[in-house]
Amino acid sequence: MSPPYHFELNASGRCGTINCKKGNLVLEVDWEMSGVPDKDILLAPMDLTHWASGEAVAKAEQRTILEHLRTWLAGKKTRADIDRPTKEIEDSATCVWSGCEEPPLKGFAYCGNHYDDTLLKK
Numbered sequence: 001m002s003p004p005y006h007f008e009l010n011a012s013g014r015c016g017t018i019n020c021k022k023g024n025l026v027l028e029v030d031w032e033m034s035g036v037p038d039k040d041i042l043l044a045p046m047d048l049t050h051w052a053s054g055e056a057v058a059k060a061e062q063r064t065i066l067e068h069l070r071t072w073l074a075g076k077k078t079r080a081d082i083d084r085p086t087k088e089i090e091d092s093a094t095c096v097w098s099g100c101e102e103p104p105l106k107g108f109a110y111c112g113n114h115y116d117d118t119l120l121k122k
């Protein structure tokens, strides 16, 4: 089975867009070139709330798109500010998100899922 999302990066100078396609649906995310040495492009906060057609994107799918986009960028060796800062987790704490009992990422207040939410526009 082919992945449900197809990404395409368009550049014009130091910025551009990444198109995310799912079937007939398209979503456009703006990016700009990073000024910091350990990142290539800056994307956050990403507006994944609506397809270009106006249909809303459910929160769960926004997280899925974010995850697919990360994988796609990693495959292109493009470092972005939407990458998880660490894979390590804190053993002795819980995420500060109300009601969440997951351990936070090491050095961060949020667990992986809720860290991702901070990268997404509400």
Ligand SMILES: [Zn+2]
Binding pocket: 095, 096, 097, 100, 101, 102, 110, 111, 112, 113, 114
């Ligand atoms: Zn959490």
